[in-house]
Amino acid sequence: MILARVKGTMVTTRRAQKAQGARYLIVTPCTPDGKEAGPAFVALDTMGSGPGEVVLVSQGSSARQTEETKDRPVDAVIIGIVDLVEEKGKLVFKK
Amino acid sequence: MILARVKGTMVTTRRAQKAQGARYLIVTPCTPDGKEAGPAFVALDTMGSGPGEVVLVSQGSSARQTEETKDRPVDAVIIGIVDLVEEKGKLVFKK
Amino acid sequence: MILARVKGTMVTTRRAQKAQGARYLIVTPCTPDGKEAGPAFVALDTMGSGPGEVVLVSQGSSARQTEETKDRPVDAVIIGIVDLVEEKGKLVFKK
Amino acid sequence: MILARVKGTMVTTRRAQKAQGARYLIVTPCTPDGKEAGPAFVALDTMGSGPGEVVLVSQGSSARQTEETKDRPVDAVIIGIVDLVEEKGKLVFKK
Amino acid sequence: MILARVKGTMVTTRRAQKAQGARYLIVTPCTPDGKEAGPAFVALDTMGSGPGEVVLVSQGSSARQTEETKDRPVDAVIIGIVDLVEEKGKLVFKK
Numbered sequence: 301m302i303l304a305r306v307k308g309t310m311v312t313t314r315r316a317q318k319a320q321g322a323r324y325l326i327v328t329p330c331t332p333d334g335k336e337a338g339p340a341f342v343a344l345d346t347m348g349s350g351p352g353e354v355v356l357v358s359q360g361s362s363a364r365q366t367e368e369t370k371d372r373p374v375d376a377v378i379i380g381i382v383d384l385v386e387e388k389g390k391l392v393f394k395k
Numbered sequence: 396m397i398l399a400r401v402k403g404t405m406v407t408t409r410r411a412q413k414a415q416g417a418r419y420l421i422v423t424p425c426t427p428d429g430k431e432a433g434p435a436f437v438a439l440d441t442m443g444s445g446p447g448e449v450v451l452v453s454q455g456s457s458a459r460q461t462e463e464t465k466d467r468p469v470d471a472v473i474i475g476i477v478d479l480v481e482e483k484g485k486l487v488f489k490k
Numbered sequence: 491m492i493l494a495r496v497k498g499t500m501v502t503t504r505r506a507q508k509a510q511g512a513r514y515l516i517v518t519p520c521t522p523d524g525k526e527a528g529p530a531f532v533a534l535d536t537m538g539s540g541p542g543e544v545v546l547v548s549q550g551s552s553a554r555q556t557e558e559t560k561d562r563p564v565d566a567v568i569i570g571i572v573d574l575v576e577e578k579g580k581l582v583f584k585k
Numbered sequence: 586m587i588l589a590r591v592k593g594t595m596v597t598t599r600r601a602q603k604a605q606g607a608r609y610l611i612v613t614p615c616t617p618d619g620k621e622a623g624p625a626f627v628a629l630d631t632m633g634s635g636p637g638e639v640v641l642v643s644q645g646s647s648a649r650q651t652e653e654t655k656d657r658p659v660d661a662v663i664i665g666i667v668d669l670v671e672e673k674g675k676l677v678f679k680k
Numbered sequence: 681m682i683l684a685r686v687k688g689t690m691v692t693t694r695r696a697q698k699a700q701g702a703r704y705l706i707v708t709p710c711t712p713d714g715k716e717a718g719p720a721f722v723a724l725d726t727m728g729s730g731p732g733e734v735v736l737v738s739q740g741s742s743a744r745q746t747e748e749t750k751d752r753p754v755d756a757v758i759i760g761i762v763d764l765v766e767e768k769g770k771l772v773f774k775k
Contacts, residue, residue: 301609301627301660303595308427308482310398312451312475316441316461319474324396324451326427326480332593332611332625340427342396342451347599351483356597356609356627361456361551361646361741362660366601369658373464373474375396375457379604379658380597385611387593388636403522403577405493407546407570411536411556414569419491419546421522421575435522437491437546446578456551456646456741468559468569470491470552498712498767500683502736502760506726506746509759514681514736516712516765530712532681532736541768551646551741563749563759565681565742586704586722586755588690617688617706617720631696641692641704641722646741647755651696654753664699664753665692670706672688673731 303382304357305330306349307340318372325378330354332385333392343376344369354393356380398477399452400425401444402435413467420473425449427480428487438471439464449488451475493572494547495520496539497530508562515568520544522575523582533566534559544583546570588667589642590615591634592625603657610663615639617670618677628661629654639678641665683762684737685710686729687720698752705758710734712765713772723756724749734773736760 304327312324323345329338334354343357346368355378363369363377385393399422407419418440424433429449438452441463450473458464458472480488494517502514513535519528524544533547536558545568553559553567575583589612597609608630614623619639628642631653640663648654648662670678684707692704703725709718714734723737726748735758743749743757765773 301629303611303625303627308480308487310427310451310477310481311479313478314442315451315475316472318461319451319453326482329624332595337624339424339432340398342398344396346601356595356600356604358604358658358660360660362649362658364457364460365649365656365658366603371460373453373457373460373472375453375455377601377658380600382595383598384596385593386595387611392593403575403582405522405546405572405576406574408573409537410546410570411567413556414546414548421577434519434527435493437493439491459552459555466555468548468552468555468567470548470550498765498772500712500736500762500766501764503763504727505736505760506757508746509736509738516767529709529717530683532683534681554742554745561745563738563742563745563757565738565740586724588720588722614719617690622719632694641690641695641699643699643753643755645755647744647753650744650751650753651698662696662753665695667690668693669691670688671690672706677688 301356301358303330304328304355305336306351306353332387343378344374345378347378347381349378349381354382356382396451396453398425399423399450400431401446401448427482438473439469440473442473442476444473444476449477451477491546491548493520494518494545495526496541496543522577533568534564535568537568537571539568539571544572546572586641586643588615589640590621591636591638617672628663629659630663632663632666634663634666639667641667681736681738683710684708684735685716686731686733712767723758724754725758727758727761729758729761734762736762
């Protein structure tokens with residue numbers, strides 16, 4: 301999994317049948333202390349994630365292992381909202 | 396998933412049996428505001444995507460989770476045509 | 491999928507049981523106009539691809555969705571031989 | 586699989602249902618001699634790995650092939666704690 | 681698949697249950713003529729590969745399609761030992 305920061309949303313009027321009825325968010329990979337790192341991608345959101353939040357993203361076939369994504373053409377899903385990150389006993393990120 | 400821009404088409408007279416009867420497009424990954432970013436790849440199109448359009452692409456085994464791609468040797472599929480992208484309350488892409 | 495150019499062949503006398511009896515080719519990712527781009531890798535060939543040809547390669551679990559690769563430890567397969575690539579109404583590659 | 590070094594932990598109060606009850610660690614890919622190499626990511630820990638330890642991480646769908654990760658939205662799992670690494674007859678890492 | 685060169689071995693006393701009883705090798709991706717290219721990773725060896733040998737490695741879920749790796753948390757497996765590589769009619773690697 302990777303940490304990512306929620307950047308924005310998108311509207312896609314025409315979608316494949318199995319891709320309908322879901323909320324897709326634009327996210328950017330980020331470092332443990334929340335700095336953006338790497339190109340933006342799109343993840344399905346099942347958590348009600350808000351803009352600016354740091355989230356935990358699962359990718360690949362593992363992204364289909366939730367109730368909402370099963371059998372769907374989804375390769376990235378938000379599976380948690382990050383509250384705290386700690387490295388070497390030091391708090392490096394706090395929501 | 397990633398955002399990508401449709402660049403072109405290709406002709407492949409000889410194809411593996413399970414790869415026949417589909418439309419493959421040349422696409423380029425793009426940023427949320429539609430700028431090309433990264434090397435071109437090939438995605439199966441089930442949406443009638445046109446040249447220059449920004450599309451949503453699902454990759455890996457998840458690309459086989461549509462009616463048209465099931466059990467096919469397809470590792471990238473276009474699952475939506477992007478109309479709008481919004482970041483921090485600002486419209487960064489409009490079709 | 492990606493476009494790749496056939497570079498060479500290899501001999502592997504000792505192979506895992508399920509990897510026997512197949513033809514592996516050395517290929518290099520290439521741009522839509524056929525220029526090499528990126529490090530060489532190895533793809534199973536089911537099309538009789540020849541040296542120098544530009545081919546369509548499917549990767550990951552999708553590479554196992556052909557008759558010849560089913561249940562095999564194969565993560566890249568050639569599924570088509572490219573004749574023409576067109577971008578913005580212009581022919582950028584011709585076999 | 587890759588070698589990685591355990592860097593820290595995280596707290597995610599809100600998690601997808603199938604992502605609950607597990608321990609996620611922040612890890613960084615590392616070279617055979619234990620030097621950090623590449624951006625941090627998140628792996629599920631089933632081994633009781635401690636901070637600073639060098640671990641063996643399996644990724645993708647293979648990360649779901651343990652008792653603890655089966656059918657879970659997990660794309661990286663720690664499957665071993667590394668004691669020694671040897672290259673060309675020379676010990677390059679010792680725990 | 682990719683070509684890789686065997687660099688070393690590792691000892692992991694504590695391992696996940698399904699990761700036990702196997703031989704893991706440190707390998708480095710290499711070019712068709714055997715030059716190292718890219719960061720080292722770990723592959724399961726089922727061929728008795730020796731140090732310095734150039735091997736064929738299958739990755740991802742395809743790495744689980746051998747008798748020895750079935751249902752195991754293994755994302756890279758050595759499926760062949762390379763004897764010769766030929767490019768444009770020229771021998772570029774010989775064991």
